[in-house]
Amino acid sequence: MTDRDLLMIPGPIEFEPTVLEALGRKTLSHLDPRFIETFGKLLEDVRDVFGAPNCTPMVLAGGGTLAMELAATNVIDPGDNVLVYNTGYFSDRMARIAERLGANVDHVRAAIGEAPPLEALDKALTEKRYKIVTMTHVDTSTGVLAPVRQIASHAKKSGSLTIVDAVCSAGGEELHQASWQIDIALSGSQKALGAPPGLAIALFSQAAIEARKAKKVVPASLYLDIEEWLPIAQAYESRKPSYFSTPPVNLISALAASTQLLLEEGMSARVARHRWISHAFRAAWQALGLASLSVDPHATAHTLSALLYPTGIDASLIGAIRDEGVVVAGGLHPDAKTKYFRVGHMGSTRGGDVLTTVGAIERALVRMGYTTFEQGVGLAAANKVIGGALPHT
Numbered sequence: 001m002t003d004r005d006l007l008m009i010p011g012p013i014e015f016e017p018t019v020l021e022a023l024g025r026k027t028l029s030h031l032d033p034r035f036i037e038t039f040g041k042l043l044e045d046v047r048d049v050f051g052a053p054n055c056t057p058m059v060l061a062g063g064g065t066l067a068m069e070l071a072a073t074n075v076i077d078p079g080d081n082v083l084v085y086n087t088g089y090f091s092d093r094m095a096r097i098a099e100r101l102g103a104n105v106d107h108v109r110a111a112i113g114e115a116p117p118l119e120a121l122d123k124a125l126t127e128k129r130y131k132i133v134t135m136t137h138v139d140t141s142t143g144v145l146a147p148v149r150q151i152a153s154h155a156k157k158s159g160s161l162t163i164v165d166a167v168c169s170a171g172g173e174e175l176h177q178a179s180w181q182i183d184i185a186l187s188g189s190q191k192a193l194g195a196p197p198g199l200a201i202a203l204f205s206q207a208a209i210e211a212r213k214a215k216k217v218v219p220a221s222l223y224l225d226i227e228e229w230l231p232i233a234q235a236y237e238s239r240k241p242s243y244f245s246t247p248p249v250n251l252i253s254a255l256a257a258s259t260q261l262l263l264e265e266g267m268s269a270r271v272a273r274h275r276w277i278s279h280a281f282r283a284a285w286q287a288l289g290l291a292s293l294s295v296d297p298h299a300t301a302h303t304l305s306a307l308l309y310p311t312g313i314d315a316s317l318i319g320a321i322r323d324e325g326v327v328v329a330g331g332l333h334p335d336a337k338t339k340y341f342r343v344g345h346m347g348s349t350r351g352g353d354v355l356t357t358v359g360a361i362e363r364a365l366v367r368m369g370y371t372t373f374e375q376g377v378g379l380a381a382a383n384k385v386i387g388g389a390l391p392h393t
């Protein structure tokens with residue numbers, strides 16, 4: 001493996017040079033006016049990225065999983081009913097977090113690779129009152145894209161708070177936290193937001209902040225209590241120094257550089273680019289005869305592809321693709337781990353990266369003896385989409 005290998009996994013991803021430059025700059029004091037400006041601006045930008053004008057953003061040192069715990073810890077009391085709209089491994093993780101907090105957790109499930117029907121959600125919502133409904137916007141283990149807007153709208157009608165795990169979607173998929181009625185949207189820095197791993201991001205609506213205040217039991221974790229963080233976020237936004245726990249100065253500067261690039265591109269242009277890239281990949285997969293684990297194209301992510309190994313091919317394909325200069329990921333869902341692999345295509349991915357990746361996969365398949373396609377058909381199909389207009393759906 002060399003530094004020239006193309007990293008095409010569902011996070012971390014290839015980062016823009018300005019983002020990495022920000023990471024390598026001299027570490028300023030977290031109270032230096034220049035850093036206060038950077039962090040304050042980042043918090044404002046995060047709100048724009050998530051379409052959340054009235055929400056309070058929090059950015060802490062930690063992974064996406066910490067952002068999940070931050071969301072759950074501040075609104076769940078022991079004995080609360082929590083409903084998980086389950087699309088895979090990360091939905092299960094949210095359920096485990098809620099269970100640790102003493103919640104009674106129910107699931108709305110579907111077969112692996114499918115999004116549960118909204119009728120099943122409605123049925124669950126009429127049978128019991130749920131304080132919270134959680135969903136995974138893109139479940140990175142299955143490539144399923146959940147209909148977040150509808151789920152949240154149904155959940156709010158029945159009086160629940162909504163939590164959306166947007167770790168693999170924010171910055172790549174269409175997402176409007178406020179108008180989609182999401183109380184807490186959360187993410188991590190290393191996926192479509194385009195910065196190195198290490199930051200947990202979560203935005204709280206006023207209702208979510210009220211839910212924290214109304215909690216019967218204070219969070220056992222001091223670090224995860226938003227009551228500690230709210231004054232910090234407010235201080236940085238009004239460009240004033242403050243301290244609770246030292247912010248990871250360099251990572252925050254890197255994320256600030258990345259969100260600036262996101263907003264310069266424009267959120268709707270960025271979402272359109274992700275669709276275009278994913279359509280180019282989908283055309284290639286079809287030409288090569290590679291089936292997606294996620295069954296419905298309308299409920300399939302634009303930030304990654306989860307692909308079943310064709311007959312006669314196993315996980316050693318991943319090593320063969322790496323030998324061709326591209327790094328892809330293996331399966332993650334425990335029920336199908338050895339049956340599929342994943343290609344991340346989010347953040348800075350460009351048309352040329354699609355061709356590099358498809359070419360590497362074609363050559364690796366041929367080397368492994370899978371020859372049911374004519375060499376070059378995947379490349380031609382992808383290139384046709386790349387050369388065409390941006391799709392609207």
Ligand SMILES: *Cc1c(COP(=O)(O)O)cnc(C)c1O
Binds near residue numbers: 063065090136167
């Ligand atoms: C990656 C991911 C997480 C976990 O993020 P970490 O930074 O690995 O802790 C959670 N949810 C989804 C949907 C993810 O893709």
